[in-house]
Amino acid sequence: MRPEDILLPTPAGVCCKRGGFHIDPTRPVERALITHAHSDHARAGHGAVLATQETLDIMRLRYGDNFAGSTQVIGYGESINLGGAKVTFHPAGHVLGSAQIAVEADGLRVVASGDYKNIPDPTCAPFALVPCDVFITEATFALPVFRHGDPDAEIAKLLHSVTLFPERAHLVGAYSLGKAQRVIALLRKAGYCAPIYLHGAMESITRYYESRGIALGELRLVRGADKASLTGTITICPPSALSDLWTRRFPEPLAAFASGWMRVRARARQQGVSLPLVISDHADWDGLTTTIAATGAREIWVTHGQEDALVHWCTMRGLKARPLDIVGYGDEDESDDQVEGGADE
Ligand SMILES: [Zn+2]
């Protein structure tokens, strides 16, 4: 029994032949198991979709009711049998509803972790460590230079700037699914209780988070607010809006950007960001390597990102490792985040 007999890497995503499904396929398939609702993992147009309630709800918000032929909900810790393969979903700690998918057959367990982070996030269930034989890991920040540090310290930087420049409006670029709500929750955790303003593209998903019991305090839409009333406020917007004419409605806008990429100074400068905030929903180098070691997996498959360094690290530790050349996974902070509702702002 080889792991490939359970999950076979294909250019369109990993495929379980006996179970008749793909995980996070990048092309339409008959049956898809989806780890989380970011658009590169969760695409519209599959026949049947199995995912957590939150992932299905967010896909519906983004793509409309007919995003799949049929849907089935699975909860964390729940297992189902698909053609002799036992499939179990476990929290991935990445965004609301995000899951790692464990597939077991003939005594061998393969875990497809999707995107994950192993640090606390007030807006989603914490990452669960699932011991396995083969661990499929992302590699978005898989270089030793990427160490994200403490998100609370980054939020403190933002609040310090707001105190320092009370006449300016702070705009925080943050991806609309996950990052935006996490930044708001971290601001509340830090004791910031003024209303927080939202770009229209953030509205539906943020309201959805609230409907799932995540308290985000008083939120207002930028749309309709007059310029003077935005003095001294914090607004969360898609990263692309930071370089948009849209910013003209704010008094002396100051651009911040919450992303793991903000560790790279040149990148922040290039994007005209004056306040880079290193806050990421992906594991950093230490998070990736610690997690890989803790799973006890003998074999590691590496997807989307800086595969080479992580494959090398695994090999040096005596683990079998290979990059999966799946085309189509990106990084949400890099992608165009105008999927829903942004155009009207
Ligand atoms: Zn993701």
Ligand SMILES: [Zn+2]
């Ligand atoms: Zn991803």
